[in-house]
Structure formats: structure tokens, C-alpha cells
Amino acid sequence: MAHKNNTALLVIGGSAGSLAVVLKIIPLLEKDWNLSVIIIFHRKASEETTLAEMLSTRTAFNVKEADDKDELVPGTIYLAPPDYHVLIEREQVITLDDSEKVNFSRPSIDVTFESAAQIYGNKLTCILLSGANADGVEGLKIARSRGAFIIVQDPACAEIPYMPKEAVNNVAIDFLLTDQNFEVLKNILNR
Amino acid sequence: MVSHDIQLTDTELDIILNDLLELYGYDFTNYSKASLKRRITMLISNDRFPSFAEFRFKLRHERDYFNRFIEKVTVNVTEMFRDISFYKTLRNDIIPVLATWPMIRIWHAGCSTGEEVYSMAILLQEANLLHKSLLYATDINPAVLEKVRGGIFPLSQMKQYSENYILSGGRKDFSSYYTAKYNAAKFDSSLGKKIVLATHNLVSDSSFNEFQLIMCRNVMIYFDKPLQDRVLHLFYDSLEMLGYLALGSKESLKFTDINKHFTQHENREKIWRKIS
Incomplete structure (x- = not known):
């Protein structure tokens, strides 16, 4: 029987320097966990779309670049496509959105944290990683106010500390992810 | 990002939609409810309404504000030659087929x-088909x-558009298509004279002609699945046999039963041909 995870949706947001951390997080996910994952990376539209393939070699979850109106299925990682924001509908379906950039970013981490928080509330876990821009911080505040579990990479461990530092300074954090406590993260996600 | 003091609830959204x-x-x-809620919440915040009730009152009673609502809530972000591989396919594979129609x-x-x-x-002018x-x-x-109608776009975008144009197979000097004036690029009027403009609401208006190509890219992402299905039927009815339907790079026909009448272009670009 599948686990009944407290977290139904995990949203990971990262910018410069975050890929290496994601590559350490996604091997923790186990096939029978009852949660879906959305990853928002800041990346350019011109970049090749081989990222999903690369990620899929590191995890038991399925990995796909999100298409419009994809259903959020447990055991799947949805990668935000370049040049689209990712929104979540009440029916747990993804809507892609190509409206104006937010924090100079599309996809924007803020947009997905906020949208996911409205639908998932305390069934949402957010992780904000390394980056050079404050995207994600406002979204974490909103997610926090809706009961989401908030995880931020320890700025001291981040390749580019600006983004997690802004988060730590402005939002109450539930768990600080360091280079040493990935096993604890696994337990949190599996509760 | 604006911190929203007022977050539109589902009930309030329904009231506005009514x-x-x-x-x-x-x-x-x-x-799409997620998109509408976000756009309307942003509008309420940007226009500094102290409450939902005041926003609703203005929307109900001022036609001009309704026009602003339509402008701000519908998404109007677009680019020239967006998605290089898509435009390359249009230029190399689709336009030569269109050329065979009178x-x-x-x-x-x-x-x-x-x-x-x-x-x-x-693209059509370069293929000598625009006439x-x-x-x-x-x-x-x-x-x-x-x-x-004006054919005037921000000059600041031209560098990006020129790059898109070249990477998608354009061989001319892109700047030969427009005249720069202040911050604007005014495109050659010969390009505009074959464009016919009309307001058309995909939700409520019906088919008005038959086409060999329908382009509807990143429009239906703002619709829910049932409406996407309805609009795709409208497109089907508006296409000539063997005509083409082009969608955005993350859109598909997988949620509609009309897909059995279409076949996707062999290179997997988001272009489908009506085959039955």
C-alpha cells in the first residue's frame, strides 16, 4: 500500500547554483510516495530541453517537462518549461501561463509557490535554493500564511546565497537544509 | 511582486464572472480559474481598490473600466518568430504546401x-505568396x-526578433522590414495590407470562414479543458481538408476527441493536419 505522505505537493525553486542541490534531493524520493513534485528553475528559453532526461536518471520518480493541463500525478516530477509560469488549478491540474515576467523571471518561483499554496495549503512543502535574485521570497510568505511547510537552503551552504538569505531574513523557516542533513529532509517528506 | 492585500476568493471570482x-x-x-484569480487579484491591487466590493461596483457600473478589465485580465504577451524550430518548420515544410492552393x-x-x-x-512575402x-x-x-492595424512594435524588442528571425531561417536584413522612429519600429505597410482584423470571441462566436492554416498559440492555455475541447471543434469546422492547425509549444490535442481527425507533423512540432 502506498504511503500517505503529509506532503501532497513539493515545489522546489532555484536559480543559479541550485541544480547540484536538486540532484541531491531527487534521489531521496521513493517510488511509492504519494506526492507530486514541481521544480521551477530559472533558465533561458533557448536552452535545450534535455534537463528532464538528465534529472530522470537520478530519481525513482518519473520526470517530465510540464505541458498545459497536465494532471498532478503522484510519483512524478514536473519541470517548469522555459518561458512559462506554472499555476495550479483546484482540480490539481497544471495551467501554463505566458504572461509578464515576475522578478525578471518566467517561470517565476513566487508565482508557483503562491498558486500551489492556494490549492494545497498545509499539504504543500516549499523548498527555496541557491540563487542571485529574490524570486520565491514573497511566494514563501504566502505559502507560510496558508500553512505550508517551508524549507530553505542554508545560505552558508548555497553556491549563490542571495536568494536563500533573503528568505531566511524575511520568512519564518521550518527547516534549514545544509549539506549534512539530507536524511532529515527525506524523513520530513516521508512523514 | 506585489504583496496582495486582497486575495480574491473562489466565491468572489464566481460573482465577477456572473x-x-x-x-x-x-x-x-x-x-482557467488559477490564471483569472491571479490576474484579477493583480488588477485590484494595482488599481488600489480598498475592497472587493468597490472593485465590483466600478466594474459593474463603468463601461470604461470593463474595457480596462478586458485589457488587463487577458494576457497580451507575444513575440515575433517565437520558438525558432516552430518557425523553421513553418518556413520549410508548411508554407511550400500552402503555396499549392490558389x-x-x-x-x-x-x-x-x-x-x-x-x-x-x-514568411509569405519571402515565399512570394503574400499577394x-x-x-x-x-x-x-x-x-x-x-x-x-498600426504595425508598430517596441524598438527595444527588435534585437531579439531579429535574432529569432535569423535563427529560424530568415536570410534578409531584418531591419529592412521596418522604419525606426523614436522607440518604435513601424513595419512596412506592404506587410499589413493583407491583414483583415475583426473582434472574435472564441467562447461564443462561431466559424466565419474556411482556412488552410489556423494559428492559435498560447491562447488556449488560459481556458479549462472543456472550453479547449469546444474551441478545437470550432477550429476543426473552420479548416479545409488537409489544412493545418498550429498550437503553442506546450499545448496539444490529447484532451479532445477531435484528435482522431488530425495527424501531427512528423518532426513533432505542434502542427497538426486535418486528415478526415
């Missing part, structure tokens, strides 16, 4: 400010159609 339908005849009930009719459904319409006009083509450009929002 008002729009009853008072203005615009049916947004099958638009008269080419193309529908840009939800054309917004017209960047894709002008991209198409350039026998008509480009129907329609949108729900009359304000954006005025912009299409």
Missing part, C-alpha cells in the same frame, strides 16, 4: 498585438487590434 456575463455578455466561466487563407485566432501575424506576413494570401487576425480585445 456580472461579466449578465452585464456585458462576456463569458469567462470556462477560463488562394491562401490563414486565421490568427487570439492574435493579441499581432507580432505573429507580421511574422507570418514576412495571394489573406491573414485574418482576430482577438476578443478590440484595443489590441488597433495595435495590429
Whole structure:
């Protein structure tokens, strides 16, 4: 029987320097966990779309670049496509959105944290990683106010500390992810 | 990002959608709720309404504010030659087939400010087909159609558009298509003279012609699945046999039963051909 995870949706947001951390997080996910994952990376539209393939070699979850109106299925990682924001509908379906950039970013981490928080509330876990821009911080505040579990990479461990530092300074954090406590993260996600 | 003091609730959204339908005849009930809530919350915040009630009052009682609502809530972000591989396929594979028809009719459904319409006009002119083509450009929002008529786009975008144009197979000097004036690039009027403009609401209006190509890219992402299905049937009814339907790079026909009448282009670009 599948686990009944407290977290139904995990949203990971990262910018410069975050890929290496994601590559350490996604091997923790186990096939029978009852949660879906959305990853928002800041990346350019011109970049090749081989990222999903690369990620899929590191995890038991399925990995796909999100298409419009994809259903959020447990055991799947949805990668935000370049040049689209990712929104979540009440029916747990993804809507892609190509409206104006937010924090100079599309996809924007803020947009997905906020949208996911409205639908998932305390069934949402957010992780904000390394980056050079404050995207994600406002979204974490909103997610926090809706009961989401908030995880931020320890700025001291981040390749580019600006983004997690802004988060730590402005939002109450539930768990600080360091280079040493990935096993604890696994337990949190599996509760 | 603006911190929203007022976050629109589902009930409030339903109230607004009812008002729009009853008072203005615009049916947004099958638009993506997540997107609508976000856009309306941003509008309430940007226009500094102290409460939802005041926002609703203004929307109900001022036609001008309704026009602003349409402009701000519908998304009007578009580019010239967006998605290089898509435009390469149009240029190399699709346009040569269109050339075999005596008269080419193309529908840009939800054309917004017209960047894709002008991209198409350039492709057709370079293939020496523009003289026998008509480009129907329609949108729900009359304000954006005025912009299409002008053929004037921000000069600041031209570097990016020129790059897109070259990477998608364009061989000319892109700047030969426009005249720069202040911050604007005014496109050659010869490109605009085959463009026919009309307001058209994909939700409520029906088919108005038959086309060999319908372009509707990143428009239906703002609709829910049932409305996407309805619009795809409308496109089916508006396509000639063996005509093409082009969608955005993350859109598909997988949620509609009409897909059995289409076959996707062999290189997996988001272009489908009506085969039955």
C-alpha cells in the first residue's frame, strides 16, 4: 500500500547554483510516495530541453517537462518549461501561463509557490535554493500564511546565497537544509 | 511582486464572472480559474481598490473600466518568430504546401498585438505568396487590434526578433522590414495590407470562414479543458481538408476527441493536419 505522505505537493525553486542541490534531493524520493513534485528553475528559453532526461536518471520518480493541463500525478516530477509560469488549478491540474515576467523571471518561483499554496495549503512543502535574485521570497510568505511547510537552503551552504538569505531574513523557516542533513529532509517528506 | 492585500476568493471570482456575463455578455466561466484569480487579484491591487466590493461596483457600473478589465485580465504577451524550430518548420515544410492552393487563407485566432501575424506576413512575402494570401487576425480585445492595424512594435524588442528571425531561417536584413522612429519600429505597410482584423470571441462566436492554416498559440492555455475541447471543434469546422492547425509549444490535442481527425507533423512540432 502506498504511503500517505503529509506532503501532497513539493515545489522546489532555484536559480543559479541550485541544480547540484536538486540532484541531491531527487534521489531521496521513493517510488511509492504519494506526492507530486514541481521544480521551477530559472533558465533561458533557448536552452535545450534535455534537463528532464538528465534529472530522470537520478530519481525513482518519473520526470517530465510540464505541458498545459497536465494532471498532478503522484510519483512524478514536473519541470517548469522555459518561458512559462506554472499555476495550479483546484482540480490539481497544471495551467501554463505566458504572461509578464515576475522578478525578471518566467517561470517565476513566487508565482508557483503562491498558486500551489492556494490549492494545497498545509499539504504543500516549499523548498527555496541557491540563487542571485529574490524570486520565491514573497511566494514563501504566502505559502507560510496558508500553512505550508517551508524549507530553505542554508545560505552558508548555497553556491549563490542571495536568494536563500533573503528568505531566511524575511520568512519564518521550518527547516534549514545544509549539506549534512539530507536524511532529515527525506524523513520530513516521508512523514 | 506585489504583496496582495486582497486575495480574491473562489466565491468572489464566481460573482465577477456572473456580472461579466449578465452585464456585458462576456463569458469567462470556462477560463482557467488559477490564471483569472491571479490576474484579477493583480488588477485590484494595482488599481488600489480598498475592497472587493468597490472593485465590483466600478466594474459593474463603468463601461470604461470593463474595457480596462478586458485589457488587463487577458494576457497580451507575444513575440515575433517565437520558438525558432516552430518557425523553421513553418518556413520549410508548411508554407511550400500552402503555396499549392490558389488562394491562401490563414486565421490568427487570439492574435493579441499581432507580432505573429507580421511574422507570418514576412514568411509569405519571402515565399512570394503574400499577394495571394489573406491573414485574418482576430482577438476578443478590440484595443489590441488597433495595435495590429498600426504595425508598430517596441524598438527595444527588435534585437531579439531579429535574432529569432535569423535563427529560424530568415536570410534578409531584418531591419529592412521596418522604419525606426523614436522607440518604435513601424513595419512596412506592404506587410499589413493583407491583414483583415475583426473582434472574435472564441467562447461564443462561431466559424466565419474556411482556412488552410489556423494559428492559435498560447491562447488556449488560459481556458479549462472543456472550453479547449469546444474551441478545437470550432477550429476543426473552420479548416479545409488537409489544412493545418498550429498550437503553442506546450499545448496539444490529447484532451479532445477531435484528435482522431488530425495527424501531427512528423518532426513533432505542434502542427497538426486535418486528415478526415
